[in-house]
Amino acid sequence: MTQALSMRQRCPGQSVIEELLRLQADSPARSALSRMFGRSPLTAAARSWYQGAKGEIAVGSLLTNLPPEWTVLHALPVGTRGSDIDHIVVGPGGVFTINTKHHKDKKVWVAKDTLLVDGAKKDYVRDAEFEARRVGKLIEKRMPLPAPVQPILTFVSPAQLMIREKPVQVKVLEAWQLNRWLTNLSHVFTEPEQDEITSILEDPNTWAVVASGTVASASAPASVDVLTSQSAHGDARVTPTPADRVWTGDSALIPEDPDESEAAGSEISVGLMAEFERLDAEVRSARTRRAGWNVAGYALLVIAPVSALWILGDMLTGAGGL
Template identity: 50%
Template sequence: MTLYSATMHKRFAAQSVFADLLRVRGSSSRRSSLARLFGLSPLGADSMSWYLGAEGEIVVGSFLAKLPPDWTVFHAVPADSTRSETDHLVIGPGGIFTITSKNHAVDIRVGRNTLQVDSQPVSYLQNAEAEAERVTNLVRERMPLVAPVQPVLVFVDPGLLTIEAKPVQVKVLNALDLCPWLIRLHPVLTAGEVQEVADLLDSPQVWRALPDSTPEAVQERFTELDVRLRSAGRRWLTWAVIAAIAAIAAGFGVLQLITAATAAG
């Protein structure tokens, strides 16, 4: 393993998800010519969740890019010596935040200690708390008096986000509300403290070793895959429309035959 990035700033939203998706897809069989013709997705069922996750991180990253200049944002941050990572790490006047992005177009129900996605319980709250705790411990090794890191969980285009009770530690938001919420927070860090924390967390030496591939190479390969996926979607839609027209035409032809037979009788 080698360090390829001079600073964490070089990492982009969903970089790690891109790399994992490309790795998973690389081990799967390629589409046949016929499959490409009819618009079969280049992603298997096991890869689509990675793709949707990447889309969610990209959307949240685009929102965070609009924060005022006194805020610093890092993406795809390795949290420890395992493969665990933080989607987005934000430092600003309002404090330090680990932000987890989720992309679910279904109903989300949030309780004090529970969270359900489409009526299924998930451990998102507990995972978000663990991420924030890891980063808090890491920062406090070098800056003991810094405030705890705040875990934030954001949902991109949820079907319905219902917060029945506010979680104890984790802030849960619709992605659209993230930046307005951050900006409204009461300042707890001075400009100097924000810069000190940002400088600390910008160093790759603070984190685990990163994969031996450049961000540009990962992004280029994902862009190629994204183009193929969207092209497949258009082909599939075209064939679906053709099939629908053919079915209507066949039905109309059958109706004419029945009408003719009835008139003849």
């Protein structure tokens, strides 16, 4: 029987990166002139997905610094329409779903269930609560849950995070605060309980992973099937269905041997990250070129009038000497 991918093999932002690369696949190549002037390689539709991927990768990188008794999983699929949970963390202090939002240099204001990003209302608190309940139900199908799943909403590089009044269930943090907050929690699980929960969440059958490496949960009730998430710019998005996110490389067919299956899962994640890093390098290079042209333009605006005045003064001085 074909082995499913291990959930440990999914990289931070995997679902978002898959969709980003799908959107970029049909984008026309930039001309030499466009590259010289720093036109972004990102299509308009792909920009929010790029920002979202950057945020999830940043949080995933921070979570690697948790102590070894903590387990971190990324981009876990829920529902049959392609929704996913950015990160799940399991440790002595509990089970946590982490919903990552990348709102660089924007002001975030929170008062209970009300959350504003630069004055625009978002449903992030509601969505975070829904994700935690969903994961709790998946665990409870296999074992009694000693403590409820705790939802976390984390923001990457906001200009300001102001919490006027804390939400009842959701913990709201900046990304850099995550690890300290998690590791300072009181223990709620025994070691056997933690091991059993970790085993359930790592098991592809919990998430109904199919042989191609695509992911879907066939067991979720239809009433909670659709989870509309928010793009990096706050616009509503529904993640594409799993059928739209099939890995097309040589490792799409996962071998039967478990060790080979694990290696194939790693190959998929590494391949996706390599593609993202290539695109990210192009985006950053284009941004640098645009900044250079902006500096050159400002310099020209300053130098040109001064040069003109200098030439005019020289001409007048010469005319006066005649």
